[in-house]
Amino acid sequence: MRMVLQVLVSVHLITIIFLVSIPQEAEASLTKPGCPEKCGNVAIPYPFGMGKGCYLDRHFEITCNMSFNPPRPLLLQEVQLLQISDDSLRINDIAQRSCFNNQSGKTDSSFVPYNRTHHFSYSHTQNKFIAIGCDIFAYITEHNSSTYATGCASLCPNNSNITAGFSSSACTGIGCCRTDLQTDITWFYLRIRSINMLTPAWNYEPCSLAFITERNFSISKNFNVSSKFDRNLYFVPAILDWSVGNVSCPEAIRRKNYACGRNTYCVNSTQGQGYKCNCSEGYQGNAYLANGCQDINECEDPNKIFCHKIALCTNVPGSYSCTCPTGYHGDGKKQGTGCIRGKHKHLLALVFSLGAGISVVP
Numbered sequence: 001m002r003m004v005l006q007v008l009v010s011v012h013l014i015t016i017i018f019l020v021s022i023p024q025e026a027e028a029s030l031t032k033p034g035c036p037e038k039c040g041n042v043a044i045p046y047p048f049g050m051g052k053g054c055y056l057d058r059h060f061e062i063t064c065n066m067s068f069n070p071p072r073p074l075l076l077q078e079v080q081l082l083q084i085s086d087d088s089l090r091i092n093d094i095a096q097r098s099c100f101n102n103q104s105g106k107t108d109s110s111f112v113p114y115n116r117t118h119h120f121s122y123s124h125t126q127n128k129f130i131a132i133g134c135d136i137f138a139y140i141t142e143h144n145s146s147t148y149a150t151g152c153a154s155l156c157p158n159n160s161n162i163t164a165g166f167s168s169s170a171c172t173g174i175g176c177c178r179t180d181l182q183t184d185i186t187w188f189y190l191r192i193r194s195i196n197m198l199t200p201a202w203n204y205e206p207c208s209l210a211f212i213t214e215r216n217f218s219i220s221k222n223f224n225v226s227s228k229f230d231r232n233l234y235f236v237p238a239i240l241d242w243s244v245g246n247v248s249c250p251e252a253i254r255r256k257n258y259a260c261g262r263n264t265y266c267v268n269s270t271q272g273q274g275y276k277c278n279c280s281e282g283y284q285g286n287a288y289l290a291n292g293c294q295d296i297n298e299c300e301d302p303n304k305i306f307c308h309k310i311a312l313c314t315n316v317p318g319s320y321s322c323t324c325p326t327g328y329h330g331d332g333k334k335q336g337t338g339c340i341r342g343k344h345k346h347l348l349a350l351v352f353s354l355g356a357g358i359s360v361v362p
Helices: 002-020 249-253
Strands: 062-065 072-075 079-084 088-099 112-115 120-122 127-132 136-142 148-154 176-179 187-194 207-214 234-242 264-268 275-279 283-285 293-295 312-316 319-323 347-352 357-360
Touching: 088 187, 127 136, 127 148, 136 207, 148 176, 187 207, 249 264, 275 283
Parallel strands: 207 234
Antiparallel strands: 062 072, 072 079, 079 088, 088 207, 088 234, 112 187, 120 234, 127 176, 127 207, 136 148, 136 187, 264 275, 283 293, 312 319, 347 357
């Protein structure tokens, strides 16, 4: 029995020495080497980038507009970016303004087109559609479709302006209305139409707004509804989902231009075209860079949530191991059996979080 213990201790020490000798990756970077990491206050992670060779393709090129303080990042030279995350963009989008002629009642705008290409789509889970105005129906139709994708009506009390009975928190049809998007949308048209020809609202409230915006958007904090929307431009924050490529994962993986780096996995885009890259379990970082996903050292977690307090934690690439001290048995994990004092009929030498272990049966 003593010989068995000596063998196990030797194996354990050799394993620890081997694992410790594995070189650790340098701190993960957001961008390709030599590329700017920020424009103003906004981080620009690859596949987005500024400058030649810093972005995946032209759809992800960012222009940094230095005429503002702080500078503003622009996607495709026109859409202001507020934030870039792993799977979405927060943008500063235009709220469409439509004004009616106070004599004829005709609107000054026709269908307003939106075309974000298949790489970018308005998220139906993170946005809502809002219209503000009197006696209007605002709606969206998808490209090459005659049916409504979504829409809502906003009315005002007889011969009164938009502030009468207005409640931005409720926004249920008096002065403003809101509704959900039924699906992610990329290419569509937006229009505002009058729905009251008997007591025309354009005599006292000629202008209206309609827009897609993030779900927690506050009308009262962003708009002065008593201003009759007399400015030409209004902006609202909106969320776009994004993906890379134009094929699904099985096809993309076989191609030379596959965008995912090492230690990653591929997820198909919900739009039917393209895909997303995520770091594999036990890794973190930028999944679109060749070596962007770096090993997580679970043993350095300050809260020590992985191993029992008396167990030895050993980091391994993409995982970790917990080993109980002499005189204890168990898997050494906080979420497992932990470390139990006393001998065990099966002597456990080393248990990996992946489920692999070394055991000796006497």
